[in-house]
Amino acid sequence: xxxxxxxxxxxxxxxxxxxxxxxxxxxxxxxxxxxxxxxxxxxxxxxxxxxxxxxxxxxxxxxxxxxxxxxxxxxxxxxxxxxxxxxxxxxxxxxxxxxxxxxxxxxxxxxxxxxxxxxxxxxxxxxxxxxxxxxxxxxxxxxxxxxxxxxxxxxxxxxxxxxxxxxxxxxxxxxxxxxxxxxxxxxxxxxxxxxxxxxxxxxxxxxxxxxxxxxxxxxxxxxxxxxxxxxxxxxxxxxxxxxxxxxxxxxxxxxxxxxxxxxxxxxxxxxxxxxxxxxxxxxxxxxxxxxxxxxxxxxxxxxxxxxxxxxxxxxxxxxxxxxxxxxxxxxxxxxxxxxxxxxxxxxxxxxxxxxxxxxxxxxxxxxxxxxxxxxxxxxxxxxxxxxxxxxxxxxxxxxxx
Ligand SMILES: Cc1cc2nc3c(=O)[nH]c(=O)nc-3n(C[C@H](O)[C@H](O)[C@H](O)COP(=O)(O)OP(=O)(O)OC[C@H]3O[C@@H](n4cnc5c(N)ncnc54)[C@H](O)[C@@H]3O)c2cc1C
Numbered sequence: 001x002x003x004x005x006x007x008x009x010x011x012x013x014x015x016x017x018x019x020x021x022x023x024x025x026x027x028x029x030x031x032x033x034x035x036x037x038x039x040x041x042x043x044x045x046x047x048x049x050x051x052x053x054x055x056x057x058x059x060x061x062x063x064x065x066x067x068x069x070x071x072x073x074x075x076x077x078x079x080x081x082x083x084x085x086x087x088x089x090x091x092x093x094x095x096x097x098x099x100x101x102x103x104x105x106x107x108x109x110x111x112x113x114x115x116x117x118x119x120x121x122x123x124x125x126x127x128x129x130x131x132x133x134x135x136x137x138x139x140x141x142x143x144x145x146x147x148x149x150x151x152x153x154x155x156x157x158x159x160x161x162x163x164x165x166x167x168x169x170x171x172x173x174x175x176x177x178x179x180x181x182x183x184x185x186x187x188x189x190x191x192x193x194x195x196x197x198x199x200x201x202x203x204x205x206x207x208x209x210x211x212x213x214x215x216x217x218x219x220x221x222x223x224x225x226x227x228x229x230x231x232x233x234x235x236x237x238x239x240x241x242x243x244x245x246x247x248x249x250x251x252x253x254x255x256x257x258x259x260x261x262x263x264x265x266x267x268x269x270x271x272x273x274x275x276x277x278x279x280x281x282x283x284x285x286x287x288x289x290x291x292x293x294x295x296x297x298x299x300x301x302x303x304x305x306x307x308x309x310x311x312x313x314x315x316x317x318x319x320x321x322x323x324x325x326x327x328x329x330x331x332x333x334x335x336x337x338x339x340x341x342x343x344x345x346x347x348x349x350x351x352x353x354x355x356x357x358x359x360x361x362x363x364x365x366x367x368x369x370x371x372x373x374x375x376x377x378x379x380x381x382x383x384x385x386x387x388x389x390x391x392x393x394x395x396x397x398x399x400x401x
Contacts, residue, residue, distance in 0.1 A: 009073055015053060016080040016091075023049065024084045031086060032359040036218040037169075046090045047123055057092040057121050059256070060101055064113075064121040066092075071252055072315045075259045079308070082263020085365060089217055092121070096129040096165055098256060099249040100174055103191070107237035107245055116172060116193060125171035130164040130194075130223060131246070138163075139382050141176070142185040142243070146225060148177035148192055150232065155179070155192055157200070157228040163376070167221035168206055170196055175225065180240040189242035193234040200228030210368040250377075251323035251330050257377060258311040258333045261341040264366055265304045271361060272348035273297055279351075287351065296347045307333070307340040331387045335380035338373040345370060 005013070023046055031039055050056050059074040060066025069077060074093070081087030088094040097120055104117040119125045132138040133145055146159025157177050167173060172195045179190040194201055206219040213219065237245045276288035276297065287293055311333045317326035349356035349363045356363050374380045 005076065009076060012055065012058075012073075013076055013080050015055060016077060019050070019053070019055075020080065020083055020087055024086045024090060027086060028084060028362055029360075032362070032365060036215045040216065043086065043090055046086075047092065050091050055091060056123070059093050059098065059252075060121045061105055064101075064105070064118055066121055071255055071319050072312065075255050075312060075315045078256045078259035079263045079266070082260035083267040084362070085218075085369070087263070088260065092123045093256070094166075094217070095253070095257065097127050099253045100127045100129060102252065103174070103236065103245050103249055106248060107191075109233070111233065112193065112236065119171075126166060126169060126217060128164045128167040128170045128173045128221070130161045130167070130173045131176040132161060132163045134160050134162045134222065139379055141246075142188070144176065144178050144189055146175070146177040147181075148175075148179045148190065150179075151229070154229045154231055155234070157192065157194065157225045157230070159225045160222070161225070162207060162220075162222040164221045164223050166217050166219060167196065167203055167223060168219045169216040172196060173201070173223070174236060176242045176246070177225075183240050186243045187240040190239050191236040191242045191245055192230060193236055194225075194228060194230050198228050198230055200226045202226060210371070212368065247323075251318050251326065254330050254334060254377065255311060255315045255318070257373075258307075258314075258337040261337050261370070261373060262304065262308045262311060264370060265300075265307070265341050265344045268345045268348035268363060268366060269297075269300055269304060271363060272300070272344075272351045275348075275351050275355075293351060296351070300344045300347055303340045304344060307337045310336060328387050328390060331378075331383040334378060334383045335374070338380060341370055341373060 027039070027042065047056070055067065057066035058069045058077045060068070062068035077091075078088070078093070081091055081093070088098075101117060101120055104112060104120070108117055116127070120127055131141060136143045136145060146157065146161065148155040148157045155177075157175060159177060161175070164173060172193055175192050175194050176189050177192060178188045180188050196203070202224040204222040204224050206213040206215060206221055209220055273288075276293050277286060279287040281287050281290075310329075314326060314329035314333050317329050323330070345363060345366045349367055352361060352363060355361065358364060
């Protein structure tokens with residue numbers, strides 16, 4: 001097994017680490033205390049610097065202006081960028097645009113690619129993904145109330161969605177809506193591109209998450225679709241294939257997310273160790289001299305390494321045997337890494353004492369916003385149940401001694 005990183009990737013990762021340390025981490029105090037929108041001009045400047053360094057859109061196709069890194073290469077980039085909440089946005093590989101870019105690239109018509117994909121990869125516009133509904137379980141999205149009914153050359157969309165992340169300021173949404181109510185449960189819904197200035201696309205509010213509604217890219221919206229009319233050419237992929245396409249988003253997207261979470265673990269771990277090293281608890285004693293803190297440091301180091309290797313292994317599985325064969329690995333990393341991240345951030349915060357609860361470090365932000373990792377992208381329990389079912393099935397009739 002070869003754990004080497006190529007020379008090309010070492011150079012890229014070195015440049016990213018330096019950029020994150022020099023250009024992005026110093027912006028965090030402003031990010032934590034000012035409105036997100038007021039920070040956009042400075043983030044735009046940083047994006048230009050990234051483009052000049054030829055590091056823009058690392059995971060996106062070359063033909064559309066990205067770097068075209070493969071899954072494992074981008075996994076390493078995602079880890080490096082995850083150290084700051086500004087990383088992925090400034091390098092043009094942020095969710096949910098990254099997933100939307102993948103499906104537009106794979107399923108978009110030539111016209112959709114020119115109109116939506118190209119400016120999205122260029123970072124000129126943003127997008128959002130509108131699937132989860134207020135009244136029905138996101139964990140079982142075949143239960144869906146939002147409908148898109150054909151009328152002349154159009155679809156007319158009605159429904160109530162929430163947690164449409166980053167809808168505020170987005171140019172368009174990719175909306176999941178029922179187009180074929182009489183088909184089987186997994187063939188009823190379609191993905192439809194809806195420009196956000198379409199009459200009937202009503203952004204009701206940015207939902208306060210852990211007490212903070214956020215704005216622009218850093219927000220999650222509730223949206224009411226009220227007789228929202230778009231041309232049928234806005235259908236993305238075949239009608240009724242919404243869930244098939246949603247599955248396509250899952251494998252690579254999971255790797256990106258999980259490595260971003262490992263990046264968060266790395267940052268929290270650095271802060272924890274440095275604080276333990278520097279905090280004087282008595283004239284001749286640092287916090288790091290306490291055995292319980294030493295145990296936390298060792299446990300977190302082991303957990304992060306184990307989780308990181310699991311994600312890289314899952315990425316390798318996707319690349320070598322494909323997403324279907326790697327289903328278990330893709331589910332396992334979701335709940336393992338989300339929980340490791342929660343534990344590491346919590347320990348780091350604890351080591352900082354009262355300081356950890358303030359916004360004077362990035363830890364409280366991670367603590368507030370990354371709790372959601374155990375809920376979105378399939379709640380932990382959903383993944384556990386589906387992995388366990390597959391494992392149990394594989395044991396049917398198997399002789400074990
Ligand atoms: C920060 C954040 C960002 C998000 N961004 C987006 C977005 O951009 N677009 C979008 O469409 N959605 C988004 N979501 C929504 C997300 O996908 C859903 O919240 C998620 O699918 C869970 O659905 P739910 O909230 O309806 O919970 P429910 O489906 O009601 O589930 C509630 C709980 O029940 C338990 N549970 C569920 N199923 C099972 C099971 N089979 N076995 C055992 N226990 C189970 C789990 O503990 C789960 O947390 C986001 C959510 C958050 C928190």
